[in-house]
Amino acid sequence: MGNEWQDKRKNEHFYKKAKKEGYRSRAAYKLKQLDGKYNLLKTGDIVVDLGSAPGGWIQVAREKVDEKGFVLGVDLDNIEKFNYENVINLQIDITEPETGEIIRKKLPNSPSVILSDASPDISGNWEVDHARSIELSRAALNLAEKLLERRGNILIKVFQGEFFPELLKDVGSLFDFCKSSKPRASRKESAEIYIIGKGYKTD
Template sequence: SYPARSVYKLKEMDKRFSLLKPGMKALDLGAAPGSWTLYAAERVGSKGVVVGVDLQETETKFPEQVRFFVDDVFEPRAGFLGALKEYAPFDIVLSDMAPKTTGNKFTDQARSMNLVEEALALAHNCLINGGNFVVKIFMGPDADAYRHELMQHFRSVKTFKPKSSRSESKEIFYVGLGFKGGQDA
């Protein structure tokens, strides 16, 4: 079993877009409490690697192919940066990061945009050529511009809308397939 219900979203995207395979290296941004990390670890298996990072610590027990770091993607410290260096290029970058919501929709959307831009910057730096990118974004006026930005970096960009529970009804995922850039294997 998984520590958060949100695992179903990654499962569904994995089914639809064949994202995770044995032996892959995955980077999971906003990884706590650890459902996506755990699911990704199962899918990549013991020959793969999952590097997870979150502001929050987690109690989840991960298999040994997981490296989990408590850190802020905006101010990464040596441990997380070292793991990025060690394992890059990654086959896939996942971001389920979400800001603490304030209830002010302008503030929340602006914070969501900062997170997705940072996720894209990280993906840009450490994705393998042809790699994939999954990112959660709040629907809003900037989401479309961001999708266009993704289209410049990926061969195709899909939109995934999870079957919504009310509190999450504003979130969608963009899936960038086939990174145009980055290093070869």
């Protein structure tokens, strides 16, 4: 009950804050908090944001990369166009094999950061939702292996469950630094957690 009540308050707080500050989603604050802690984004970065509708993370990323950088948002849903020359959106499925090539063709250079806040539609069955979330996280990691520049960063949302430790280990083997973290803006009752990988190692 305690957690549920606190979560409700938290939801309302970040919902109102997002409205007031002009962000398209409450999720914007999750990225702000994780970036504040782990320094994932910087001016001039080329960012690919997977599962990005309605676009709160795109807004936060655009603020950080500024005019010199570039942000590409990808989602199954339509993302309302942004009024920036260096922000574009693609309506495609991140799990499809051709997605990597489609993304690559739209970018000015290899991405320095890959973000994924992709979530499946929640069925309410914990195991099913976990498995679907793992599939999306794996798709994000595959895209990173295809596209990310050397020393680049990744941030992946995943619902916790039995396959989480293996995913964390795999990210750990590809990056110099790897951690999992739950930002304050994430509801305590939610299964979601974020994996941070910094310093992509390529051979």
